[in-house]
Amino acid sequence: MFDFLIHGFDVALTPLNLGLAFLGALLGTLFGALPGIGPINGIAILMPLAYTLGLPAESALILLAGVYTGAEYGGRMSSILLNVPGDAGAVMTTLDGHPLAKKGLAGPALGLSAVSSFVGATIAIIGLTLFAPMLAEVAVMFGPAEFFALMVFAFSSMAVMMGKDPIKTGIGAVLGVMIAMIGVDSGTGVMRYTFGMAELYDGIDFVVMIIGLFAISEILLMLEHANRSDASDEIPPVGRVMVSLKEVLSCKWAMIRSGIIGFIVGVLPGTGASVAGAVTYTTEKRISDKDNTFGTGNMRGLAAPEAGNNASAAGSFVPMLTLGIPGSGTTAVLLGALMLYNITPGPMLFTERPEVAGGLIASLYIGNIVLLALNLPLAGLFAKVLTIPRWVLVPAIAILAFVGVYQLHSDLMAIYLMLVIGIFGYLLRKLGFSLAPVILGYVLGGLMEDNLRRALSISGGDMGILWQSGISIGLWIAAVLLLVLPWLLPKLLPRKSLASA
Amino acid sequence: MKFNSAFLRWSAPLVMGAALMTGNAHAQSDSTECIAPAKPGGGYDLTCRLAANGLQETGLIDKPMMVTYMPGGIGAVAYNHVNGVRNDDPNLIVAASTGAAVNLALGKFGQYDASEVRWLGALGVDYGAIVVKADAPWQSLGDLMEDLKKRPNQIVFGAGGTVGSQDWMKAALTAKAAGISPRKLRYVAFEGGGESLAALLGKHIEVFTGDLSELRPHLESGKVRVLAALSEERVGEPYADIPTAAEQGYDVEWPIWRGYYMGPDVSDKAYNTWETRLEKLADNEQFAKMREARGLFPMARFGDDFDSYVKKQVAQFKQLAKEVGLTQ
Numbered sequence: 001m002f003d004f005l006i007h008g009f010d011v012a013l014t015p016l017n018l019g020l021a022f023l024g025a026l027l028g029t030l031f032g033a034l035p036g037i038g039p040i041n042g043i044a045i046l047m048p049l050a051y052t053l054g055l056p057a058e059s060a061l062i063l064l065a066g067v068y069t070g071a072e073y074g075g076r077m078s079s080i081l082l083n084v085p086g087d088a089g090a091v092m093t094t095l096d097g098h099p100l101a102k103k104g105l106a107g108p109a110l111g112l113s114a115v116s117s118f119v120g121a122t123i124a125i126i127g128l129t130l131f132a133p134m135l136a137e138v139a140v141m142f143g144p145a146e147f148f149a150l151m152v153f154a155f156s157s158m159a160v161m162m163g164k165d166p167i168k169t170g171i172g173a174v175l176g177v178m179i180a181m182i183g184v185d186s187g188t189g190v191m192r193y194t195f196g197m198a199e200l201y202d203g204i205d206f207v208v209m210i211i212g213l214f215a216i217s218e219i220l221l222m223l224e225h226a227n228r229s230d231a232s233d234e235i236p237p238v239g240r241v242m243v244s245l246k247e248v249l250s251c252k253w254a255m256i257r258s259g260i261i262g263f264i265v266g267v268l269p270g271t272g273a274s275v276a277g278a279v280t281y282t283t284e285k286r287i288s289d290k291d292n293t294f295g296t297g298n299m300r301g302l303a304a305p306e307a308g309n310n311a312s313a314a315g316s317f318v319p320m321l322t323l324g325i326p327g328s329g330t331t332a333v334l335l336g337a338l339m340l341y342n343i344t345p346g347p348m349l350f351t352e353r354p355e356v357a358g359g360l361i362a363s364l365y366i367g368n369i370v371l372l373a374l375n376l377p378l379a380g381l382f383a384k385v386l387t388i389p390r391w392v393l394v395p396a397i398a399i400l401a402f403v404g405v406y407q408l409h410s411d412l413m414a415i416y417l418m419l420v421i422g423i424f425g426y427l428l429r430k431l432g433f434s435l436a437p438v439i440l441g442y443v444l445g446g447l448m449e450d451n452l453r454r455a456l457s458i459s460g461g462d463m464g465i466l467w468q469s470g471i472s473i474g475l476w477i478a479a480v481l482l483l484v485l486p487w488l489l490p491k492l493l494p495r496k497s498l499a500s501a
Numbered sequence: 502m503k504f505n506s507a508f509l510r511w512s513a514p515l516v517m518g519a520a521l522m523t524g525n526a527h528a529q530s531d532s533t534e535c536i537a538p539a540k541p542g543g544g545y546d547l548t549c550r551l552a553a554n555g556l557q558e559t560g561l562i563d564k565p566m567m568v569t570y571m572p573g574g575i576g577a578v579a580y581n582h583v584n585g586v587r588n589d590d591p592n593l594i595v596a597a598s599t600g601a602a603v604n605l606a607l608g609k610f611g612q613y614d615a616s617e618v619r620w621l622g623a624l625g626v627d628y629g630a631i632v633v634k635a636d637a638p639w640q641s642l643g644d645l646m647e648d649l650k651k652r653p654n655q656i657v658f659g660a661g662g663t664v665g666s667q668d669w670m671k672a673a674l675t676a677k678a679a680g681i682s683p684r685k686l687r688y689v690a691f692e693g694g695g696e697s698l699a700a701l702l703g704k705h706i707e708v709f710t711g712d713l714s715e716l717r718p719h720l721e722s723g724k725v726r727v728l729a730a731l732s733e734e735r736v737g738e739p740y741a742d743i744p745t746a747a748e749q750g751y752d753v754e755w756p757i758w759r760g761y762y763m764g765p766d767v768s769d770k771a772y773n774t775w776e777t778r779l780e781k782l783a784d785n786e787q788f789a790k791m792r793e794a795r796g797l798f799p800m801a802r803f804g805d806d807f808d809s810y811v812k813k814q815v816a817q818f819k820q821l822a823k824e825v826g827l828t829q
Contacts, residue, residue: 048553201575454689
């Protein structure tokens with residue numbers, strides 16, 4: 001049964017392919033670390049190169065898959081060090097990653113997140129190897145109604161992030177949903193909130209949104225503080241460089257849980273690393289945040305989204321390899337690459353072209369080990385970024401932000417839009433809003449509305465479709481429990497403890 | 502210290518200025534360029550790469566062609582850019598397709614219409630297809646149409662584009678051929694063909710109006726049945742067994758051409774140079790293989806022939822949009 005995998009390792013371990021896996025991992029880490037260049041762009045840049053070099057199909061795929069998984073590793077670096085997510089999946093990583101860096105624990109935070117990424121990806125790759133064909137059947141059972149229920153579940157799990165200021169969290173999430181409304185309405189073809197500007201027809205692009213909201217507002221904050229010398233503004237000391245084994249072990253369940261959840265989210269077509277990060281973070285906060293330290297630099301709050309986003313990257317290969325349906329934007333580009341080589345993904349891939357399917361999966365195993373080996377020692381080096389003085393750091397972030405957005409859009413309007421969003425983000429932060437609910441409202445709200453509309457067009461307006469299948473009923477119950485239990489449990493528990501006393 | 506704080510204050514605007522200037526410098530560079538008016542990975546990317554790889558491998562250009570992505574406004578941002586900023590750039594071509602013609606017909610490209618640019622030529626074409634799941638009750642397009650007439654608002658259609666997009670047009674034309682108002686059709690808009698196909702396999706929608714090329718991976722798997730190809734006549738392997746809509750008695754055709762346009766004020770010399778280049782490319786055997794690898798079928802219309810083809814098509818779509826109730 002695993003002949004294809006053994007054959008795959010034969011393919012992946014040839015010197016050329018091993019070198020390509022290494023190159024892909026390195027470039028991917030770099031693409032992920034640079035704000036603006038995510039895995040999709042990384043692959044789009046390298047694909048023509050691989051094709052022109054005349055690499056055989058499996059080698060090209062190994063290179064590109066290395067870039068994909070590497071980017072999910074790299075995205076966390078600027079999240080932790082600069083509070084600027086390097087790509088979509090790393091938004092939640094800022095919440096606990098950056099506070100850790102501020103405490104002087106940048107090195108251990110980078111190390112821990114590398115280990116979590118490794119654990120998450122490994123769980124997902126094993127899942128991919130064992131269950132791919134079976135999971136593919138389940139994934140297509142998720143229709144618009146089920147996705148809507150999933151988004152309701154995700155929103156209710158967000159309730160734990162309410163924290164100190166539930167009203168501001170709520171307002172933030174609603175603002176995010178409102179931003180997601182901009183653009184052409186898919187159900188009717190009507191333009192919403194575009195003010196006749198063609199640039200807004202497609203809505204606000206994700207990269208423009210996160211770079212504006214996080215990077216530009218961060219730059220503005222830094223500039224504001226530039227002439228002050230508060231104690232809080234001091235460059236944090238770079239303490240220990242290596243993460244200790246004890247710290248890693250304390251997060252082991254967080255990593256394993258998040259790896260499994262992230263894998264499942266990745267397998268579903270239409271949800272990607274950003275949703276995986278959000279769901280794993282909120283789940284982990286609910287399960288293990290006993291002393292309410294999530295958001296202030298809790299190691300588990302860092303490990304969970306990192307394990308989750310890497311697992312979802314590997315998970316999105318399941319529908320691509322078994323059904324020929326891309327599970328994420330990045331696998332859609334990879335699918336295009338396969339088509340160029342005249343390879344048709346699907347159930348037949350494993351029998352007809354075992355060197356491609358097996359080689360790819362084997363290279364994911366190898367690439368993952370390479371990435372861990374690459375990222376652990378680099379943690380100390382990258383942690384030094386924090387010692388760079390502000391007058392170098394601020395322009396450097398600005399350059400990356402501007403170049404990143406421009407290379408993506410080749411259009412100045414995108415830059416202006418990014419600046420407007422940046423100022424908006426800056427004002428929100430000055431008013432004491434957290435940015436995470438805004439970005440979650442934007443990502444989840446858009447998906448939620450689309451899928452509600454789709455479900456209702458399927459049923460012709462009958463709301464009943466939303467709770468017709470077992471999957472959606474299960475998700476609705478879970479969502480209600482999430483909201484009710486925290487309120488109900490304390491009422492039930494004291495009686496129990498009284499009884500036992 | 503003074504220098505530092507001054508530097509701090511001025512660095513941000515300086516960097517912004519620098520970034521803007523690199524943007525301009527980049528726009529003025531001399532080698533050939535193709536703008537894909539979308540994000541990487543979609544059909545426009547493919548269209549640009551087809552020209553870029555083809556021209557390079559057949560030696561028709563010496564320097565590699567740059568592919569620039571300019572997403573936004575379903576192609577309107579690039580269209581406005583070429584009309585307003587780079588209106589006479591002799592080295593720039595922009596990818597376009599039937600989808601762009603639909604948007605032009607619906608007036609979605611703002612102040613500009615189809616006669617604003619110089620349509621250069623098309624290098625390949627894909628065709629629409631009507632797809633159902635393998636265990637669906639309909640064996641032929643006729644079965645589906647009869648059923649659709651009986652219960653027009655019961656059968657759920659889906660595709661990867663919004664209402665009014667070219668993906669929707671395929672469903673609307675199918676409804677129209679059955680004598681049903683497209684407005685009555687139950688249509689679900691997904692994001693891209695992949696999601697729609699997943700919804701078809703999961704029985705969330707019953708009919709998927711997709712493209713032939715994206716179905717190639719699924720022909721052998723036996724999970725879907727292609728009821729009709731929306732081409733003029735049957736296309737070659739591996740699609741040879743798929744009947745056209747016309748031979749089943751329904752007048753529905755939907756070619757999705759993949760071509761290019763240039764700025765409105767480009768000189769005739771530059772335009773003709775490009776026209777010859779593309780014509781030579783289309784005749785090349787190596788290129789034929791590349792086109793096939795990208796799932797496209799042969800189409801060769803260049804220069805004035807193509808220009809009038811697109812303009813005629815846009816006029817047709819305008820008429821069609823009225824008939825299906827999209828515009829007044």
